[in-house]
Each structure stands twice: as C-alpha cells, then as structure tokens.
Amino acid sequence: MSKFRKFFKALKLIIRKPYLLNNVLNDESVLKEDFQGAFPGLALKQIRLLDLMKSEEVIVSPYAFLSGSSLATDFALLQLLCRQYQVKDYLEIGTWRGESAANVAPYVDSVYTFNLGDDQLLELGLEKNYVDSHRFFSKKVENIHHVFGDSQTYNFAQLNKTFDLIFIDGDHSTDAVYRDTKKMLSYLKSDKSILVWHDAKKDTEYPRFDVLTGIYRALPKEMHAHVYLVENSLCAVYLPFDVASESIELNRLPRGSFELALKYKSVN
Numbered sequence: 245m246s247k248f249r250k251f252f253k254a255l256k257l258i259i260r261k262p263y264l265l266n267n268v269l270n271d272e273s274v275l276k277e278d279f280q281g282a283f284p285g286l287a288l289k290q291i292r293l294l295d296l297m298k299s300e301e302v303i304v305s306p307y308a309f310l311s312g313s314s315l316a317t318d319f320a321l322l323q324l325l326c327r328q329y330q331v332k333d334y335l336e337i338g339t340w341r342g343e344s345a346a347n348v349a350p351y352v353d354s355v356y357t358f359n360l361g362d363d364q365l366l367e368l369g370l371e372k373n374y375v376d377s378h379r380f381f382s383k384k385v386e387n388i389h390h391v392f393g394d395s396q397t398y399n400f401a402q403l404n405k406t407f408d409l410i411f412i413d414g415d416h417s418t419d420a421v422y423r424d425t426k427k428m429l430s431y432l433k434s435d436k437s438i439l440v441w442h443d444a445k446k447d448t449e450y451p452r453f454d455v456l457t458g459i460y461r462a463l464p465k466e467m468h469a470h471v472y473l474v475e476n477s478l479c480a481v482y483l484p485f486d487v488a489s490e491s492i493e494l495n496r497l498p499r500g501s502f503e504l505a506l507k508y509k510s511v512n
C-alpha cells in the first residue's frame with residue numbers, strides 16, 4: 245500500500261474510532277521524544293541488581309508466576325533494599341495479590357499496602373475474579389496493614405506515619421505516576437529514605453518513557469541525579485546517596501546470571 249493510501253486509511257479509521265489516536269500518542273518513539281524534549285541532556289543511569297546482591301542469597305517467596313505479576317527480580321530488589329538499608333517502615337501503592345507486600349514483610353517492622361477497595365474496583369467494571377485475587381498473599385501476614393482508597397485523592401497524613409521505603413506500583417499512566425510520586429515525597433521518613441517505582445522499564449532492558457516522564461516531572465531537580473534504573477528488573481529507584489552506576493546499553497552481552505531453584509508451595 246502506498247504511503248498516501250496508508251495515510252488516508254489511518255485518517256478514516258481515526259475519524260471512525262478516535263481512541264485509535266492513543267496508539268499514535270503512546271507509540272514508544274513518541275513517548276521517548278516527549279521525554280527527551282521535557283528533560284534535555286538527562287542521561288538515564290542504571291545500577292546492577294548483582295551489585296546489590298553481592299554474595300547474598302535471596303529467596304523470593306511467595307511467587308505465583310501468574311499473569312501481570314512483577315518479576316522475581318523486582319521482589320528480590322525490594323527485599324535487598326529493605327535488608328541492606330535497614331528499612332523498618334515500608335509503604336506501597338498497589339497491593340493486588342499482595343505478593344510484593346508479602347515478600348518484604350519478613351525483613352521490615354511494618355508494611356502498609358494501599359489499594360483501591362474491592363467495591364471501587366467492581367464499580368470500575370473490573371472482573372470479580374480479578375477483584376477477589378486482591379490481598380491473596382498478604383491478608384494473613386501479621387505485620388501487613390491494608391489501607392483502601394484512591395491514591396490520587398487519599399489523604400495519607402491520616403496514617404500518621406512516614407516511611408523508609410515507598411514502592412509506587414499503582415496506576416502507571418504518566419499523570420498518575422506524577423501525582424503519586426509528588427504526594428509520596430511528603431511521607432519519606434528522612435533524607436535517607438528510598439523510593440522505588442515499578443514498570444519504569446518495559447522489560448528488563450528497555451526504559452518505559454511514559455512512567456519515567458511522570459517520575460522526573462514530580463521530583464525536584466536536585467533529586468534527578470539519584471534516580472537509577474535497575475538492571476534485570478522493571479524498577480527504577482531513588483537512592484539518596486552515590487552508588488556505582490553506568491549508562492544504559494541495549495543488547496549488552498550477559499555479564500553474569502542468576503540461578504533459580506524452584507520449589508512448589510501449597511497455599512492452603
């Protein structure tokens with residue numbers, strides 16, 4: 245098909261189905277250009293999960309291997325950060341099955357995990373099975389506190405708490421990440437507190453520019469130098485100190501590997 249015919253076909257489709265415009269606006273190359281336009285000269289940096297692990301063994305548990313779950317390395321990262329930086333109070337936006345909450349719970353004093361309530365999820369038209377899967381792994385864990393609401397409007401001051409590590413993993417649209425991040429800055433316990441964002445990468449190598457735009461827009465400029473993508477994971481972190489980092493290199497040869505030992509655990 246000629247470029248000319250393609251253009252008119254696409255135009256006709258967009259007029260008939262205007263939501264198709266989102267496919268253009270959300271195209272990765274467009275999002276990347278938007279990001280580079282908003283933050284000219286900003287070079288993304290990454291840290292290595294392997295550096296954080298040193299020789300430590302990490303047991304990721306629970307891990308359901310179900311659709312939409314975070315990666316095992318994301319949970320390993322959260323555990324390692326909690327262990328190495330003596331995190332006592334942990335907050336996350338986005339509970340879902342409670343897997344991230346249950347993974348960090350053994351290493352911290354308290355886990356606060358925040359999510360839209362079941363009624364809110366049902367009102368949004370989400371499937372009952374999906375709604376019922378919320379809190380599956382976290383509901384019986386003693387030091388996990390479930391809090392309900394819409395993170396965009398909820399007043400977190402009523403928790404009367406600040407946190408050593410906040411994991412942002414709720415709505416991943418640029419505006420929502422911007423608002424969640426901006427809001428969470430007020431609930432960091434000290435200048436040593438850490439932020440982690442999930443889905444700041446499309447996969448373990450490629451940055452996700454819609455989420456990164458929300459992150460960098462929300463953070464004061466002086467914090468930008470301490471935002472790092474984490475190799476082998478889908479996360480970005482804000483670490484308020486200097487750590488060894490490197491520039492992003494796509495299609496790099498593996499520089500190490502992990503060994504996974506799988507063990508089946510019944511949940512009843």
Ligand SMILES: C[S@@+](CC[C@H](N)C(=O)[O-])C[C@H]1O[C@@H](n2cnc3c(N)ncnc32)[C@H](O)[C@@H]1O
Pocket residue numbers: 313314336337338339340341342343344345358359360365378393394395396413414415
């Ligand atoms: C990706 S899941 C969280 C996964 C979980 N952190 C884990 O790794 O096991 C995102 C969750 O955020 C919730 N969510 C989305 N938008 C929200 C909002 N505005 N306020 C509160 N929760 C929200 C969804 O209901 C969903 O359960």
